[in-house]
Amino acid sequence: MASLEKPAVGTTTVKWRWPSVHPEGRKYVLIAAAxxxxxxxxxxxxxxxxxxxxxxxxxxxxxxxxxxxxxGEGLIVAPADGLVTMIERVDLPPELRGPNGLGDQPLVRVSIFMSVFDVHINRTPIAGTIRQVVYISGKFLNADLDKASDENERQHVVVESLDGQRVGFTQIAGLVARRIVGFVKSGDFVAAGQRVGLIRFGSRVDVFLPEGIAPQVVLGQRSVAGETVLGRPGLPAPSGIAQ
Structure with a gap:
């Protein structure tokens, strides 16, 4: 990534630097290095x-x-790096329904598959308060399968913005992944794009967009956690498939 050095007056110098290793992974690096x-x-x-x-x-x-x-007002950003593999309106998981979740009506789900080569730090799609965090142990099916949403180890998170908008996302462990690590709990306030967890060694994240917000990504598009815009109020959904 790039970082800004202290510039001279009227100039800006950009210097590339190596990304840091998250503390959660340092012990694995040390073991492998040893x-x-x-x-x-x-x-x-x-x-x-x-x-x-x-x-x-x-x-x-x-x-x-x-x-x-x-x-930007109402922006929803991607929580994960990876490939957009599914965009469809679905019934909500039971853990995300009800007054403390996202309601009871079907919502558009955007699924992002993370390969073992992607960055696996997950970030919150919006700024707001964490309303609920629900962890469920489960199987370790291929995370690219649709039924992984219901059967795999997973963690559901609901974030509510200051204006009352709620966005839910689900971290799903995959065929290789064996642990979901969360960094936040109910009641925490988070900034948009803040680190909220990671999934070890291959996985998927589902994002449930609020009613009336059309997805701003297409199938086959690569997303960047904390940067790619998934939803923006007032804009129609783009058509086509990423080439």
């Missing part, structure tokens, strides 16, 4: 080199780049 060092110390080159690549991949998986969240 194994690599052991193999190298023992002169087991056929094991040391592949393990070095694994160490780099683990560090990349837990990378935590800085994101610049767009500002």
């Amino acid at each position: 194994i690599t060092a052991f193999f190298a110390f023992m002169a087991w080159e056929t094991l040391a080199w592949p393990m070095a690549l694994v160490t780099l991949w683990v560090a990349a998986f837990f990378r935590d780049p800085i994101r610049t969240t767009p500002q």
